[in-house]
Amino acid sequence: MMTKEVVVTISGLQLSDGDQDTIETVHMGEYHEKDGVHYVFFDEILEGHDQPVRNMIKLGERSVAVRKRGPVSSELSFEEGSTSESAYNMPFGAFMVSVHTSSVRLNVEEEKIESKASYRLSINGEHCSDCDIQVTVQAKETFKLC
Structure with missing residues (x-):
């Protein structure tokens, strides 16, 4: 059974x-599960900002949703075989982000959850890169940086 206190590792690969x-970030967060859907909440501190960016990641069998609130705000949805668009608002301006998701995989273990998504990223209508993202949620007590 996953504990409430978790470590969230987000690894991204962009090919352009x-x-x-490749980029990787590690955050302390909170984990909740409801009706087979896994929710992770964590804060990010941006340089030059007092207010944190509050993140919510929703992990399903074939989907991942990422919501950001604060100095950066957006709602991105990664659903296998689908395309989604969202405004990505940052302190210096906003742009439209489109993701076409080719695959989403979820692996749930006793003290670790991994979700991987592959997608094409377009910004303001122009293809930018092909990307892979992996979200790993581990119980704080058993966290190991690999």
Whole structure:
């Protein structure tokens, strides 16, 4: 059974014009499960801002939803075989983000949940990159940075 206090690791890979860019962030968060859907909440601190960005990630069998509130706000939905659009609002301006999700996989274990999504990213109507994102949720007590 997953504990309420968790460590959330988000790993992203972007492929654009032959270049590969990887980013990974680690956050302390809260975990809840309701009707087979997994919810993770955590805050991000942006440089130069006092108010945190409050994040909610909803992990389903074939979908991932990411909601941000605060200095950055957006609602992105990754559903296998679907395209979704959302405004991505940042302190310096807003832009439209479109994601076409080709696959979503969810693996649930006793003290660890992993969700992986592959998608095409477009910003303001122009294709930017092909991306993979992995969200790993681990019980705080058993967290190991791999």
